[in-house]
Amino acid sequence: TFKQLYNQLNIHNIQLFCSDYWKSYLEVIPKSKHMTSKAQTFTIEGYNSLIRHFTARFRRKSKCYSKSEKMIENTLNLLFAKWNGTLNYVF
Template sequence: MTDYWKVYKEMIEADKLEQTKRETYTVESYNGLLRHHIARLRRKTRCYSKSEEMLRITIALFIAKRNGNLSIFGY
């Protein structure tokens, strides 16, 4: 499932291509939320992740905070 970017028609076989905004807007919404709150995910910044593990930990903490589950981390 993709959005309507032209290159997808050239790269993906027609019988396998489904272009819709039905799912992509939700994903983009979450991406924007993460970029807004987590500096290491923003573009053109000095705060970036050198470690994949730290990126995973940061996102796990953010999700736990949003869900009110920080107690699992001892906070």
């Protein structure tokens, strides 16, 4: 599964991949483009956890799931605006 994802990403000429020490990453990503460390991944995992906590559409695919990329983008924009204190709403 990761090999398929890597092949899809590879067309974008990504210069550096940061990951943990999972064996599949080590087998697929070339060493010259791969940095293995938890130091670069814990912040991203924290944000992913908060996104899943506050938005139902990222928890399960069986319910509350939108296939529309625009709706996912809008959801994230609203969530980030709320976090940043830039969301203005009127009741």
